[in-house]
Amino acid sequence: MPASAPPRSRRSVKRTMAAALTAAGLLLALSPTTAAADSTAAGRAPVSQAVDAAAALPAGTWWGVAGGRTTSNYNEYFPGYQFGCNGDQRHKGVDVGAPTGNRIHAWGRGRVVGRGYDPGGYNRWIQVYFPSVDMSLTLGHLLDGSEMRVGTTFTRSTVWAKVGTKSDGLNHAHVHFRAARGNHGAAPIGPCEDMNPFILWNALGLPS
Structure with missing residues (x-):
């Protein structure tokens, strides 16, 4: 069996994966189209109402x-x-x-x-x-x-x-x-x- 990766490499891989997931999450959060599509699929407000509801x-x-x-x-x-x-x-x-x-x-x-x-x-x-x-x-x-x-x-x-x-x-x-x-x-x-x-x-x- 191949030798396992040293601890530092595993941490590096985890950091890289976490960074990728964070970036993907930010892109989804910043996308009104995606948010509106999710809302519509769940039977909630259409795009115009969803954008208005986000106003703080x-x-x-x-x-x-x-x-x-x-x-x-x-x-x-x-x-x-x-x-x-x-x-x-x-x-x-x-x-x-x-x-x-x-x-x-x-x-x-x-x-x-x-x-x-x-x-x-x-x-x-x-x-x-x-x-x-x-x-x-x-x-x-x-x-x-x-x-x-x-x-x-x-x-x-x-x-x-x-x-x-x-x-x-x-x-x-x-x-x-x-x-x-x-x-x-x-x-x-x-x-x-x-x-x-x-x-x-x-x-x-x-x-x-």
Whole structure:
């Protein structure tokens, strides 16, 4: 039997193979045609939608909120919480805390379908609808006067509104996201008709 290659040669071969695989992976990642073909084969979005979905939100944002961080999770249990479904005391949305006045960027293309003020609940809020995925999103606890008007259309990264204040009885400045299927129009989404906002986030092609 032939003698085996010395250890250095095996390492060299492995490095060469790894470099070749990395280069091939980069070529595939950079090829919109290949990505679109894979998406179409899997029954997902066509080329134009796939390219649009790849557009990132501004750097330094979390769930589209500049300088944001998650402060309350979806369906999190809070004893005594009064805004759950049928008294289940569960938080029906995601809270993202950030300093007052920080911008909240749109997750994708759509239009504003509702706007109002709910003292003791959502406070200042807007309702947005995404026709491409037939889903809605309510944003609550916004800075007065910063929010888009009803009928306004937007694209990804457009500024929807700004983070509100603690003066409405909130324990910290934050935006509350609540999502649902369908177009909820002028009325904000209720606690028994909601879904995890990440379902909407994912449907819009945003990175998990």
